[in-house]
Each structure stands twice: as structure tokens, then as C-alpha cells.
Amino acid sequence: MIxxxxxxxxxxxxxxxxxxxIKQFKKDYNDVSFIVCGKKEELEEIKDIAEIIDAPDIVPMDAGPLQVLRxxxxxxxxxxKEVKENGYDAVVSCGSTGGFLSASTITLKMIPGIKRxxxxTCFPTMYKNKKLTLLDVGANNENSGEELYQFAIMGRLYSQVVYGVKDPATYLLCNxxxxxxxxxxTKEAHKLLTERNFPNFGGNVEARDVFDGHVDVMVCDGFSGNVFLKGCEGTAKFVGGLVKSAFKRNLWSKLGYLHVRKGMKEMSQTLDYKAVGGALLLGINGIAIKGHGNSDAYAFYHAIRVAYQLASQNIVEKIKKELENQQEMIVNCNVNCNT
Amino acid sequence: MIxxxxxxxxxxxxxxxxxxxIKQFKKDYNDVSFIVCGKKEELEEIKDIAEIIDAPDIVPMDAGPLQVLRxxxxxxxxxxKEVKENGYDAVVSCGSTGGFLSASTITLKMIPGIKRxxxxTCFPTMYKNKKLTLLDVGANNENSGEELYQFAIMGRLYSQVVYGVKDPATYLLCNxxxxxxxxxxTKEAHKLLTERNFPNFGGNVEARDVFDGHVDVMVCDGFSGNVFLKGCEGTAKFVGGLVKSAFKRNLWSKLGYLHVRKGMKEMSQTLDYKAVGGALLLGINGIAIKGHGNSDAYAFYHAIRVAYQLASQNIVEKIKKELENQQEMIVNCNVNCNT
Incomplete structure (x- = not known):
């Protein structure tokens, strides 16, 4: 039971x-139980299918970590705290990103051996149904090559667990x-990934080529990853706005829209961030999923789905084990190299 | 005469x-003269309106700086070399970016005082006709705060000279x-821009907000700038492809396209990179404009236009003067602060 x-x-x-x-998820999955924190009176409807914990205060959207902790x-x-104290499998929230992720890190602590x-998060690609796993998209302001190497390990496991990719093609975002x-x-990370024979490492990829569908996992430092993600978001919004103006031009163009409506719907489904399931902090000693702040029920459902998948596949244990393997490999390599 | x-x-x-x-440009501007290097026999048509220099070898698109220099x-x-040896105003090329820009830097040298x-380059924005000036988008792999500060000086002058913006709003690309x-x-650059009262410095801007139209100059290090630019390019291509599929869906959607054709044309004009005029290396002792490799006559015309504008406004001298002013200001500030 998850x-x-x-x-x-x-x-x-x-x-x-x-x-x-939650109601929908309970219908679709039978090996899951929910512990729901919030205003008791607003959660009456699910009191028979979930354990309710009365926690009425609401963290504001712009809250920082210290405020959340208080x-x-x-x-x-x-x-x-429920996850920490009772060993539950995962926590899901749609609140302040900075506040939630920092408070999770401070409370749940890091996986031993993980530096950062x-x-x-994930992104659609031109290749139908294929999703791209990106990390780090903003937890850090700068990173070392060794940290990027660890991101590759965690990103590979995420792609395997959440998208079922057997041998994810992993690339470094580069100029x-x-x-x-x-x-x-990135040069240092490239060296480490090559020297240590990282499985299916594809080398460097330029930002313009990541949507082609040949990349499963894209590794980058938190600053460039954030710039990349938000630049793509801004461009999609910009181009989307231009398309909308094209349709709104006059009565004829409005009529034109009727003809392409279905195609446009398919397009927005492809770009739908709500089906992605939010972002998570990989490397902490627990699963903490952050849905979009303005998630509707559909988006929240998918955030729960990601939490469920990561918990059933025990991603935290998998990361720990992989780190041990890596450590052994490095020690063995050092022994072999020195003898 | 330029x-x-x-x-x-x-x-x-x-x-x-x-x-x-060149033929079109000569029609539109009368205070310009051209020195054209290439295969003499292919330039017969313009031999009466330009000076032709026979230089038949063609640098391949993937040529590096050393190959070009040889x-x-x-x-x-x-x-x-013509610019260097005869003091001409500017050079325009559509060849290999790395090769052209490095060979220009090595041959023409840096402006004294400029570190990097x-x-x-420029980008369209949601605000009609307003262009965004971006630098550095790829000349460097990493930069210091002081270098970003100098980029702000040069970007401001570029925006003034090429787009006629009197007091450009300058921002740092940030997470x-x-x-x-x-x-x-960026923290170091932010400190310097604030301490030295950089004119109309707007602070940090997130990558998703740069197209809003409130940013005239966006300053960043070469690595993130390159990631930003190519990420935007990739997204625009991705979304554009999805729009195309929406129209190609069936006969009705193809008919729909007829109705929005004009609007779609306006859209592609907004996004038209060809009207931007290519990229240039700011900070070298001369004007070297790099047009897109696959420029048509229209795009090449605009690359020439940018070279013409920068030369008539003497941007290199303006950068030199601004650096001197800054130097004085910093010295004065140090004197005042220490007394």
C-alpha cells in the first residue's frame, strides 16, 4: 500500500x-491510501476514503523557507512533517515552490552522498508522447561537474521509473x-560522464535540438536550466499569442478557426503542462512533488500520479543503491589505475 | 562616405x-561605397558600383579560426584584412560564425580596456516593432561580473544607435x-550596475518575461545567453510545427488556413529573423557583422544596413569614449570614497 x-x-x-x-485517484488505483492536511470542514467529502489531519493555516504563495518552517x-x-515522522511515501503540494522545496529539504534531509x-521536471517533444526529463531547472545558482554527474544518475532513474524508458539517452545542455x-x-561533467562510462551518454546537446525527441534526459546547472525552461515558456506564450491574433483578425479568420479547431486542440494537448505532473526535488531523502500553483483537478491528479509512481518504484532507494555502485566503481577504478 | x-x-x-x-542598397543609400571580395567573374554585374577584389577561395561553413586565418x-x-589595412568602416559576412568572429577579433584586435x-543580436518582442538587444549570446563560455558590466555599456550604445532608443531599459538575465x-x-554584475548608477538599469529579468516589451537590452554571460537564444529558437520551431500540423489535418483545416493566411503572414513577419540583420561582435576594434548562413538578398540587405548604421554612428569610438567616462567615474568615486 502506497x-x-x-x-x-x-x-x-x-x-x-x-x-x-483524490476521489478520482482512489477510483483508478486501489493500492493507495491518502493522508490529507488542511481545513477539516473543507475535506468532509473525502473523510471516508482518506485520513484527514486538521491543519487550517495556509502558506502564502510568496513564502520563503523560514516562513514555512515557522x-x-x-x-x-x-x-x-507527516512524511518525516511516520515514514509515509511521498508528499504533494501546489504551494510556493521555494518554500515547499526548501522546507522539504530541511525537514527530510538529503540522501547521504548527494552533494546537491x-x-x-518534464517537457513535451516533437516525437509523439515522448517526454524529456530536465534537471536541474532551478534548485541551484551554480553547480560543479561532479554535481552534474550526480544529476545524470538521478535523471536517468527518473526517466526509467516515470516514463518507462529502459536505457535513457542522457545529454548535457551546452552551447x-x-x-x-x-x-x-559542463566540460568537467563531460569528462566525468565519459571516463566513468555513463550508460547511453550522448554528449553535448544544443538548446535548439532538445525537442527533437532523441534526448531522454537533459542535464544542466540550475541557472542555465532555469533560463532554458523559462525562455521556452516565454517563447511558447509569445508564439501562441501571435497565433491567437492571427485568428482574431476578422470574421473570416474567426471562421477559419472553426476548421482547425481540432488540430489546435491536439496541439494544446501536446504542450499541456498539466499532464506533466509538476516538478520534484531529486536527491532528498523522500519524495516531494510540487504541482503548478494554479493546478486544476486534472493537473493535481497527475502530480499525485508522479508521486505514486516514484513511491511504488522506490526511487529514493534506487538512487542510494546507484550511488553505492558508483562509489565502488570509482574505488575499483582507482585501485586498478594505481596498480 | 561610409x-x-x-x-x-x-x-x-x-x-x-x-x-x-548591394544593388538595392546602392539605390537606397547614396553615401556608401562597397569593397566586395569574391570570385571576380561572379561579381561582373556590380563592377561599376563597387570595387571588386578577386578572392576566389571559399571558407567552409564548419571552418574554425585557424583555418580561416590560413x-x-x-x-x-x-x-x-581590407578593414584592418585600409581603415574601412565595417565588414559583413554570412560565413562560419566561429571562424569569422575569431578571425575578426585576432585581426582587428580588441578595443583597449574591453575585457571580452x-x-x-536582436529579437522581436510582443510589443509591435520593438526589438530586444541581447548580449552575450555565445562569444564566451563563462564571464565575470565586470565583463557583464561592460556588456551593459556596449548593449546600451547598440540599442541607441541601431534602434534609436534614447534611454534603453537594461536588465540582467536571471533565474x-x-x-x-x-x-x-550575475550577483556581482548586479552590484556593479547598481553601485555605479548605470542609466536605466532595471535589475534582474526572468527568461519568460523578456519578450514583454519592457526590456531593451538583456545582458547575460555567453553560456546562458546561448542556451536562452537556442532554446527560444527550438521552441518557436516546435510550436510552429504543431501549428502547421493543425492546418494540414484535413481538407477543412486546409480551407481554414485560407482565412487566416494574412494573420499568419503578419505573425511570420514579427518573428522574421531576416529583418534583424545578423549578429555582431561588440568590443573589437572595428565593425564585423555576421549575417545568417542561409541569408537571402533581403536578409543580407539588413545585415548591410546594421553595418551602415553602426559605422555612420561610429559605435567603436562611442564605446571607447564611454569606457573612458566610466574609468573617470570609478576613479572619482574611489577618491571620494577614500577621502
């Missing part, structure tokens, strides 16, 4: 969407595809 | 588009808009 703790209050759309998502009776902080946690290109950090 | 040197051979579309562009009889290398040259956000490099 035990998921839910922060029901912190999203822009309140507890209603959370309640709906709000002990908030739905967010209670949810995180990475914010991991050129040639091996010798890159910042000092 | 004297422009043209590399006629190195673009994907050969000398034909160059010849056309190809002394190539149209590219001859063009750069920056690759500068958050708050002052305390950023990589160590």
Missing part, C-alpha cells in the same frame, strides 16, 4: 480541486554539440 | 544574393527577478 500525504490548501485553487483529484499548523508544513538536490564545447562546469 | 567591405562568397546561397543586396586568398579573410568581446537572485556572476 501512503501519500497531500497538502490540500496551498494551491491557487484551494481544496476543491484537491478533493476532486507555520507549524499550516497544511504544507504538517504534510511534510536538483529540481527535476555547442562538439565534445570540446561548454562552460568549465 | 566604406563597407563585403565577403561575397561564404554564405550558403553564394554571391548571387549578395550582388542583389586561407589568405579567401573572400572572408581578404575582407577582414560579446556576440550581440528570478528579485535583487538577491542569481549566479555568482
Amino acid at each position: 501512503k501519500l500525504v497531500i497538502d490540500a490548501m496551498s494551491g491557487d485553487n484551494g481544496s476543491k480541486v484537491v478533493v476532486e483529484a 507555520m507549524k499548523n499550516s497544511s504544507m508544513m504538517r504534510a511534510i 538536490a536538483a529540481l527535476c 555547442g554539440s562538439e565534445d570540446e564545447k561548454g562552460s568549465p562546469t | 566604406k563597407l567591405v563585403i565577403d561575397a562568397m561564404s554564405g550558403d546561397n553564394g554571391s548571387k544574393v549578395v550582388v542583389e543586396a 586561407m589568405k586568398n579567401s573572400s572572408m579573410m581578404r575582407a577582414i 568581446a560579446a556576440l550581440c 528570478g527577478s528579485e535583487d538577491e537572485k542569481g549566479s555568482p556572476t
Whole structure:
């Protein structure tokens, strides 16, 4: 039985969407139980299918980590503490990104051996149904090559567990595809990934080629990853706005829209961030999923789905084991190299 | 009289588009003279309106700087050398980016006091006709805060000279808009721009907000700038492809396209990179404009236009003067602070 703790209050759309998502999830999956933190009176509807913990305070969207840690009776902080104290499998929230992720890290601690946690998310690609796993997209302001190497390990496991890719093609985001290109950090990471024979390492990839569908996992430092992600978001919004203006031009163009409506719907489904399931911090000693702040029931459902998948596949244990293997490999290599 | 040197051979579309562009430019501007390097027999048509220099060798698109420097009889290398040896105003090429820009830097040298040259380009925004100036988008793999500060000086002058913006709003590309956000490099740059009262400095801007139209100049290190630019390019291509599929879906959607054709044309005009005029290396002792490799006559015309504008406004001298002013300001500030 997978035990998921839910922060029901912190999203822009309140507890209603959370309640709906939980009801649907319970219908679709029978090996899951929910512990839901929030205003008791708003959670009446699910009291028979979930354990309710009354935690009425709401963390504001712009809350920082310290503020969250102080709000002990908030739905967010209670949810995180439940995971810590009762060993539940995962926590899901739609609240303040910075606040939730920092409070999770401080409360749940890092996986021993992991140098830095990475914010991991997914992106659609031109290749139908194929999703791209990206990390770090903003947990860090700068990273070392060794940290990027660890991100590759965690990203590979995420792609295997969540998308079922057997042998994910892993690339470094870079300013050129040639091996010798890159910042000092990516050059160091490239060296480590090559020397240690990282499985299916494809080398460097330019930002314009990551949507082609040949990349499963894209590794980068938190600063460039954030710039990449938000640049893509901004461009999609920009181009989308231009398409909308094209349709709104006059009565004829409005009529034209009727003809392409279905195609446009397929397009927005491809780009739908709500089906992605939010972001998570990989590298901490637990599973903490952050849905979009303005998630509806559908988006929250998918955030729960990602939590469920990662918990059933025990991703934290897998990361720990992989780190041990790596450590052994490095020690063996050093012994062999020195003898 | 502005004297422009043209590399006629190195673009994907050969000398034909160059010849056309020069003919048109001569019609539109009367205070310009051209020195054109390339295969003499292909430039017959313009021999009465331009000085022709026979330089038949063609630098390949993947040529590196050393290869270019060695190809002394190539149209590219001859063009750069003409600027150096005869003091002409600018050089324009559509050849290999890395090769052209490095060969220009090595041949023309840096402006004294400039620590690093920056690759500068422009981007459309949601605000009609407003262009965004971006630098560095790829000349460097890493930068210091002081280098970013110099990029801000050069970007501001570029925006003033090429787009006629009187007091450009200058921002740092960052992983958050708050002052305390950023990589160590952007934090240092933020400090310098604030302390030295950089005119109309707007602080940090997130990658998703740069197209809003409130940013005139966006400053970043070469690695993130390159990731940003190529990420936007990739997304625009991705979304554009999805729109195309929506129209191609069936006969009705194809008919729908007829209705929105004009609107879609306006959209592609907004996104048209060809009207931007290519990229240039700011900080070197001369004007070297790099058009897109697959420029047609229209795009090449605009690359010439940018060279013409920068030369008539004497941007190199303006940068030198601004550096002197800054130096004085810093010295004065130090004197005042220490007394």
C-alpha cells in the first residue's frame, strides 16, 4: 500500500480541486491510501476514503523557507512533517515552490552522498508522447561537474521509473554539440560522464535540438536550466499569442478557426503542462512533488500520479543503491589505475 | 562616405544574393561605397558600383579560426584584412560564425580596456516593432561580473544607435527577478550596475518575461545567453510545427488556413529573423557583422544596413569614449570614497 500525504490548501485553487483529484485517484488505483492536511470542514467529502489531519493555516504563495518552517499548523508544513515522522511515501503540494522545496529539504534531509538536490521536471517533444526529463531547472545558482554527474544518475532513474524508458539517452545542455564545447562546469561533467562510462551518454546537446525527441534526459546547472525552461515558456506564450491574433483578425479568420479547431486542440494537448505532473526535488531523502500553483483537478491528479509512481518504484532507494555502485566503481577504478 | 567591405562568397546561397543586396542598397543609400571580395567573374554585374577584389577561395561553413586565418586568398579573410589595412568602416559576412568572429577579433584586435568581446543580436518582442538587444549570446563560455558590466555599456550604445532608443531599459538575465537572485556572476554584475548608477538599469529579468516589451537590452554571460537564444529558437520551431500540423489535418483545416493566411503572414513577419540583420561582435576594434548562413538578398540587405548604421554612428569610438567616462567615474568615486 502506497501512503501519500497531500497538502490540500496551498494551491491557487484551494481544496476543491484537491478533493476532486483524490476521489478520482482512489477510483483508478486501489493500492493507495491518502493522508490529507488542511481545513477539516473543507475535506468532509473525502473523510471516508482518506485520513484527514486538521491543519487550517495556509502558506502564502510568496513564502520563503523560514516562513514555512515557522507555520507549524499550516497544511504544507504538517504534510511534510507527516512524511518525516511516520515514514509515509511521498508528499504533494501546489504551494510556493521555494518554500515547499526548501522546507522539504530541511525537514527530510538529503540522501547521504548527494552533494546537491536538483529540481527535476518534464517537457513535451516533437516525437509523439515522448517526454524529456530536465534537471536541474532551478534548485541551484551554480553547480560543479561532479554535481552534474550526480544529476545524470538521478535523471536517468527518473526517466526509467516515470516514463518507462529502459536505457535513457542522457545529454548535457551546452552551447555547442562538439565534445570540446561548454562552460568549465559542463566540460568537467563531460569528462566525468565519459571516463566513468555513463550508460547511453550522448554528449553535448544544443538548446535548439532538445525537442527533437532523441534526448531522454537533459542535464544542466540550475541557472542555465532555469533560463532554458523559462525562455521556452516565454517563447511558447509569445508564439501562441501571435497565433491567437492571427485568428482574431476578422470574421473570416474567426471562421477559419472553426476548421482547425481540432488540430489546435491536439496541439494544446501536446504542450499541456498539466499532464506533466509538476516538478520534484531529486536527491532528498523522500519524495516531494510540487504541482503548478494554479493546478486544476486534472493537473493535481497527475502530480499525485508522479508521486505514486516514484513511491511504488522506490526511487529514493534506487538512487542510494546507484550511488553505492558508483562509489565502488570509482574505488575499483582507482585501485586498478594505481596498480 | 561610409566604406563597407563585403565577403561575397561564404554564405550558403553564394554571391548571387549578395550582388542583389548591394544593388538595392546602392539605390537606397547614396553615401556608401562597397569593397566586395569574391570570385571576380561572379561579381561582373556590380563592377561599376563597387570595387571588386578577386578572392576566389571559399571558407567552409564548419571552418574554425585557424583555418580561416590560413586561407589568405579567401573572400572572408581578404575582407577582414581590407578593414584592418585600409581603415574601412565595417565588414559583413554570412560565413562560419566561429571562424569569422575569431578571425575578426585576432585581426582587428580588441578595443583597449574591453575585457571580452560579446556576440550581440536582436529579437522581436510582443510589443509591435520593438526589438530586444541581447548580449552575450555565445562569444564566451563563462564571464565575470565586470565583463557583464561592460556588456551593459556596449548593449546600451547598440540599442541607441541601431534602434534609436534614447534611454534603453537594461536588465540582467536571471533565474528570478528579485535583487538577491542569481549566479555568482550575475550577483556581482548586479552590484556593479547598481553601485555605479548605470542609466536605466532595471535589475534582474526572468527568461519568460523578456519578450514583454519592457526590456531593451538583456545582458547575460555567453553560456546562458546561448542556451536562452537556442532554446527560444527550438521552441518557436516546435510550436510552429504543431501549428502547421493543425492546418494540414484535413481538407477543412486546409480551407481554414485560407482565412487566416494574412494573420499568419503578419505573425511570420514579427518573428522574421531576416529583418534583424545578423549578429555582431561588440568590443573589437572595428565593425564585423555576421549575417545568417542561409541569408537571402533581403536578409543580407539588413545585415548591410546594421553595418551602415553602426559605422555612420561610429559605435567603436562611442564605446571607447564611454569606457573612458566610466574609468573617470570609478576613479572619482574611489577618491571620494577614500577621502
